[in-house]
Amino acid sequence: MRFFAFTRDGVAGLAVRTDTGLAGLMAEDASYTGSLDDLIRSGRLAAAGKVLAAGDAIDEASVTPALPFRRAGKVLCVGLNYADHAAETNHAPPPYPTVFVRFNDNLVAHEGALVKPAASEQFDYEGEMVAVIGKRGRSIPKAQALAHVAGYTLFNDGSIRDFQMATPQWTLGKNFDATGAMGPDFVTADMLPEGASGLAIRTRLNGEVVQESNTAQLIYDVATLVEKLSAVMTLEVGDLIVTGTPAGVGMARKPPLWMKAGDVVEVEVEGIGVLRNPVVAE
Known part of the structure; x- marks a missing residue:
């Protein structure tokens, strides 16, 4: 999967790239999967990718890219x-x-x-x-x-x-x-x-x-x-x-x-x- 972290109006979001474009969720959504830092530590990348792919269409032009990882220990x-x-x-x-x-x-x-x-x-x-x-x-x-x-x-x-x-x-x-x-x-x-x-x-x-x-x-x-x-x-x-x-x-x-x-x-x-x-x- 190809994950893309972003913010929109100051709110964090996470998406995956699909055949039809970006699909994902915002941190305020009930089914939000968490950040990539969270997902990689919990071993939930594959499961989260499926949830994000079923999420909302994300207009890449309307969001601000974010660092994929912010909490690397090294x-x-x-x-x-x-x-x-x-x-x-x-x-x-x-x-x-x-x-x-x-x-x-x-x-x-x-x-x-x-x-x-x-x-x-x-x-x-x-x-x-x-x-x-x-x-x-x-x-x-x-x-x-x-x-x-x-x-x-x-x-x-x-x-x-x-x-x-x-x-x-x-x-x-x-x-x-x-x-x-x-x-x-x-x-x-x-x-x-x-x-x-x-x-x-x-x-x-x-x-x-x-x-x-x-x-x-x-x-x-x-x-x-x-x-x-x-x-x-x-x-x-x-x-x-x-x-x-x-x-x-x-x-x-x-x-x-x-x-x-x-x-x-x-x-x-x-x-x-x-x-x-x-x-x-x-």
């Missing part, structure tokens, strides 16, 4: 996970996944404004795919790893490069307010190839393709990431694994290509959708 981002991106930033392919964290409260939804901070001109895009954990686990064998993934969504890991590169730790440059985006759809794993592999991924800035690759080119695929991360920590239901970005980032271009107020950036992954955001100045 947002684990993987750096340098496409060989071409590692090469363009003068890094060897990492011998172990390079992991850093982002936080829920600096993310915006589809069509929400990404904010170029006043403190920097070096606001860069990174189109990525997210694997959403649907089953708790620790020390998960690779052969069982994909059974722990409920589905996938999209991410723009907006990065403030001068702050990111100022120290060996990337946390500050990756966590300015309203610099990352996620959504719009959450697509369950059964709708995509195993491990969401073999999907075209691209980023467009003002309509021009600036990143283009395929998820088959991940150095550490989704199953391997689940295995490696769960060797260190318990992966909880609702945790997000942001799988990495391909070559073409603005930092590596000559001259560099930074996002600025007035730009529009789109991240697209085949079978998952398009995440679109305008850029504004702080």
Whole structure:
């Protein structure tokens, strides 16, 4: 199923995409299923999808997209996970996944404004795919790893490069307010190839393709990431694994290509959708 979270007149809603468009319910409806955060934690995605599909027709043009997930305990981002991106930033392919964290409260939804901070001109895009954990686990064998993934969504890991590169730790440059985006759809794993592999991924800035690759080119695929991360920590239901970005980032271009107020950036992954955001100045 393809779930779409939204608000209308300040009220939360949840819908699924059907052959005839969006169908769903509002939080004020008696049969409302709860948010995606609630559904994934309770294991009710499939049942809720059927309820939503029998709900009201939702006019997408009349609602405001919302973040699909707001309560992830962990947002684990993987750096340098496409060989071409590692090469363009003068890094060897990492011998172990390079992991850093982002936080829920600096993310915006589809069509929400990404904010170029006043403190920097070096606001860069990174189109990525997210694997959403649907089953708790620790020390998960690779052969069982994909059974722990409920589905996938999209991410723009907006990065403030001068702050990111100022120290060996990337946390500050990756966590300015309203610099990352996620959504719009959450697509369950059964709708995509195993491990969401073999999907075209691209980023467009003002309509021009600036990143283009395929998820088959991940150095550490989704199953391997689940295995490696769960060797260190318990992966909880609702945790997000942001799988990495391909070559073409603005930092590596000559001259560099930074996002600025007035730009529009789109991240697209085949079978998952398009995440679109305008850029504004702080």
